[in-house]
Amino acid sequence: MNRYLAIVPAYNEREIIAQTVREIHAFAPDFDVLVVDDGSSDGTAPAAAGAGARVLRLPFNLGIGGAMQSGYIYALEHDYEVAVQVDGDGQHDPRCIAELLRVLRETPSLNMVTGSRFLEREEAGHRSSASRRAGIRIFAAVVSLVTGQRVSDPTSGFRMVDRLGIALFARDYPHDYPEVEAILLMHAHRLRSREIAVRMRPRTSGVSSISRVQPLYYMVKVLLAIFVTLFRARPREERREPAPVAVKRGVS
């Protein structure tokens, strides 16, 4: 078993999921692949299992937040050192996983590394529609203000966390539209994160979790959640020691 885990949330992505799994195996061979099938009805789970992924089948649709959190609980219980989130729809390029891992490993104080679409000026890669970019810019401004560091792509789900991040997300993960809030959750628990530039591809199948519901609700919900987070107690800074060796039960 590897020490690294790629968590792939998928909802009705049968057409693309096998390719995503195979790409992760090909470009990030150190990673186990866990597909979280969020109550799909189109045979996503067998397609993923057929491509060699471990599959968690949720009995009904929990939404992206609940699906991701089950992945983090799996990572915690199986004692993975690092977990990376890769969308099942092919937007996140598994070639970038190695770079995320390199940055996370070489900076021991870092708990999370996120792939950002907007760090590089070049107009290459997929950067989503103009209206969506405007929304992202508002979130970026608010998140940068709250965390005191520049965050260019707060809605990116392409992120990698260490043990502390896994433990935090296994315990507490936002429900709907979790990406922006997850950054603030890290900040609230005094865990450190940074972004690196990645290219994203246009989605090849499925629909965004955001396009169907009203963008207005998305904005209001996330801004409200950010505002409320400001009034919650922040835990004290934890001492940064290497994770304790897991105590085996029943061994005297």
Place this chain on the structure above:
Amino acid sequence: MTATAQHLTNASNQRVEVIALAIVISGLIFELLRRRRLLERYAIVWFVAGVSVLVLALWQGLLTTLSHAVGIYYPPAALFAVTFLFVLVMLVNFSTTVSRLSHQNNALAQRVALLQRQLEEHEESSDAAAQAPLQARADEPL
């Protein structure tokens, strides 16, 4: 004090009370959110309701204008009608939410029971496999 002045004082007292109520409700919702007793999804509706009450209380004449515009000449009746509709919609909404949760709870309990049985069968078969060689040895003639 004339009767008209008395009437006006009562009316403005009521306004203060309504404003206070709207603020208290919004504060309560906020505190529930902060303590994670409420999801943002549900809080938003109550905030909108609280703000609507606040606006109606602050903006004198708005309720009268609105109710006259829809042909209701006694403004409080319009207020009651809207409030009643709002509560009705919320109740139906919560009924469907509770129903969905019941279905999901049902599915979860069944899934857990099936998994438990599957686990027991797994353990039984691996126990049997572990015991089989011993059994064979015991059967051997000395």
